[in-house]
Amino acid sequence: MHIVLYQPEIPQNTGNIARLCAAGQAQLHLIEPLGFFWDDQRLKRAGLDYWELVNIERHLNLPTYLDKYPGKTIYYATTKGGHSYTEPRFTADDAIMFGPETRGLPAQILSLNPDHNIRIPMYPEARSLNLANSVAIILYEALRQIQFPGLV
DSSP states (O other): EEEEEOOOOHHHHHHHHHHHHHHHHHHEEEOOOOOSOOOOOOHHHHHHHHHHGEEEESSSSHHHHHHHHHTTEEEEEOOSSSSEEEEEEEOTOOEEEEEEETTOOHHHHTSGGGGGGEEOOOTTOOOOOOHHHHHHHHHHHHHHHTTTTTOO
């Protein structure tokens, strides 16, 4: 599985997500610009000692990422998604993209493949969930569907 963070802003969330990707053996992609410096101590602290266990790729921008992975199936996590995150039939090579904490994925990205815009059902008065929590929910559903390869 591939987790893609588009312009993440909060270092603690990215560190937690890196730890999650290490535990689930998902590749983590960070699309710049980042809202923090790579050597931010809050980022390192949130990831604990899991940094050596996660494969992280940084990409200068969205076109750079898309050019490197042409044809990859990407699901876009958004509160505006037309499908629940449980509806897709994930494969081990799929990517799930998440937007920045304060604004989510922009409309131009959500329009790339609207049938792949997925959401986590929640109470209508709630704006959104924490980014790291959202990644955990959707990643582990995808891993469940592909029977947790390599995990015990």
